[in-house]
Amino acid sequence: MEKKIVCEVSKCLQVKNVKISMEENKVIVEAGDKKTVGFACGILNLVRSHKSNLEGSSTLEKCLTHDWLTYCSTDLFRCQTFEAFNGCLQRINEALMTCSCLCGYSVTIADVVVFLALHPFIAKWSFLQKEQYMNISRWFNFMQNNDLLCKTHSLVQFSRTLLYEGTNRMH
Known part of the structure; x- marks a missing residue:
């Protein structure tokens, strides 16, 4: 998952001349004259050389950002069971409860990485599942319209209609 x-x-950031490989279960990223070992270091190498504002402004x-990249590498990408994946989704959903992006109020590479990891799953979710993780759904809908992502990933439909009769909540 890390290499993918x-x-x-690298495609989203439009990085040219990058070599990505695996060695002893660690991702190796060679971009420009820098070689880095490890997922978080490799991602940060790409960001720092092409879109440094995505690392975070403060x-x-x-x-x-570093914390979320590490979390992806150690937890999200390593889920072996539905329960483990659900636990990761709950943590992400809770983190998005009080802010619009994972690291605050502006998009960072952590948002891009989590979006890329979750896209194949969320694209298959029912409207009920999307409603179950409302904070992830709100964030995902915002992220899929980001200039870095909208050209490379299919849009996921989110319902704007009332799903259940008898509820006063607006969608």
């Missing part, structure tokens, strides 16, 4: 996501990130955002 790094490849997708020290807090940068720390949160």
Whole structure:
């Protein structure tokens, strides 16, 4: 999964002359004259050389970006069961409860990576599943319209109609 996501990130960032490989279960990224080992380091190498603002604009955002990249590598990409994946989704959903993006209020590479990882799953979700993870759905709908992502990934439909009779909640 790590190699696939790094490849997708390099396409989104339009990085030229990048070599991505696996060695001893670690992703190796060679971009320009830099070689990095490890998922988070490889992603940050691509970002710093092409779109440095995606790392975060403040020290807090940068720390949160690093934290989410590590979380992806150690937890999200390693889910072996539905329960483990559901736990990851719950953590992401809770993190998005109080802010519009994973690291605050502006898009970082952490948002891009999580979007790329979740896209194949969310594209298959029913409207009921999308409603179950409302914060992820709101964030995902925002992210899929991002200039980096809208050209390379299919749009996922989100319902704007009332799903259940008798409820006063608007969608």
